[in-house]
Amino acid sequence: MYRGADMPARAKVTREMIVDAAFAVARETGAESISARTVSERLNCSTQPVMYHFATIEELKRAVYAKADRYHSEYLMDRKSPQKGVMLGIGLNYIRFAIEEPQLFRFLFQSDFFEGKTLLELIDAEELAPVLSAMQGALGIDRDQTKKVFLTVFLFAHGYASIIANNSLKYDEELVRSHLEQAYRGAILAAREGTKE
Numbered sequence: 001m002y003r004g005a006d007m008p009a010r011a012k013v014t015r016e017m018i019v020d021a022a023f024a025v026a027r028e029t030g031a032e033s034i035s036a037r038t039v040s041e042r043l044n045c046s047t048q049p050v051m052y053h054f055a056t057i058e059e060l061k062r063a064v065y066a067k068a069d070r071y072h073s074e075y076l077m078d079r080k081s082p083q084k085g086v087m088l089g090i091g092l093n094y095i096r097f098a099i100e101e102p103q104l105f106r107f108l109f110q111s112d113f114f115e116g117k118t119l120l121e122l123i124d125a126e127e128l129a130p131v132l133s134a135m136q137g138a139l140g141i142d143r144d145q146t147k148k149v150f151l152t153v154f155l156f157a158h159g160y161a162s163i164i165a166n167n168s169l170k171y172d173e174e175l176v177r178s179h180l181e182q183a184y185r186g187a188i189l190a191a192r193e194g195t196k197e
Contacts, residue, residue, distance in 0.1 A: 013049035022064045023071075031107040032059055065113045068104050072097060077131075087150060088133045091180045092173070093159040098161035101140075105165040109158070123147050123154075144193035152187035156180065 024033045035057060036047040043049070054060040076093045078103040098105040107113065122128075128150070136146040160176060163169055 004078055013043055013045050013053075014165070015053040017043060018050055018053055018060065019063045019067055022060055024062055025066065025132050026107055027101065027103055028105045029112075031061055031064065032110060033092070034064065056182075061113065065107065068108055072101075072104065075101075086131055087153050088180055090131065091153050091184075092177060094154075094157045095161045095164065095171075095176055098165040099171050100165055102165040105161060110166075111160070123151060137186060141188075141191050149184070149187040149191050152190075153180065153184050156183040 011139060018039055021039045024042060025031075025034050025038050036050040040047045040052050040062070050060070054063070074088050075097050078093065123132075132143065132146050132150060135150065137147060139149065141149075151182060157180065160179070
């Protein structure tokens with residue numbers, strides 16, 4: 001078809017645009033709402049580009065999951081206010097994420113896409129290495145003990161975050177901070193006592 005000089009070229013819908021649109025759908029109404037139709041409507045195009053770039057919706061959801069995982073990691077490491085410890089800042093951000101992004105939290109941690117990783121594999125992820133190193137230096141304990149402290153606080157924060165993401169629980173930051181600090185102090189004491197045995 002001949003395109004005259006006054007006819008604009010049709011915008012090309014890229015894979016990245018599709019993932020971004022699907023990510024927005026997941027944030028607003030949940031990952032279960034991601035479909036060729038909901039994504040194409042957001043992009044104001046037909047479903048054809050979506051199905052061209054992604055053979056299945058499952059494949060698209062996996063790409064969105066990876067984007068959500070990166071977004072979550074950046075969110076955790078962005079400590080807005082000074083904390084007594086790196087772990088406390090991350091723990092509070094973990095809980096805040098569940099409040100501010102409940103749909104993404106559920107997609108990341110309470111869906112079938114969260115698979116194939118044990119807690120030990122999660123704690124050995126390279127993204128956590130700087131956090132664990134900072135904690136280890138601040139606490140003066142070995143790497144294994146540091147991982148135990150991290151795991152204790154992580155499980156505590158995850159419990160709080162899960163309850164908040166799935167219920168209309170009123171968030172009281174001072175109370176949560178106090179509980180996190182207690183869990184953190186208790187985990188440190190237990191780790192230090194473990195090294196004396």
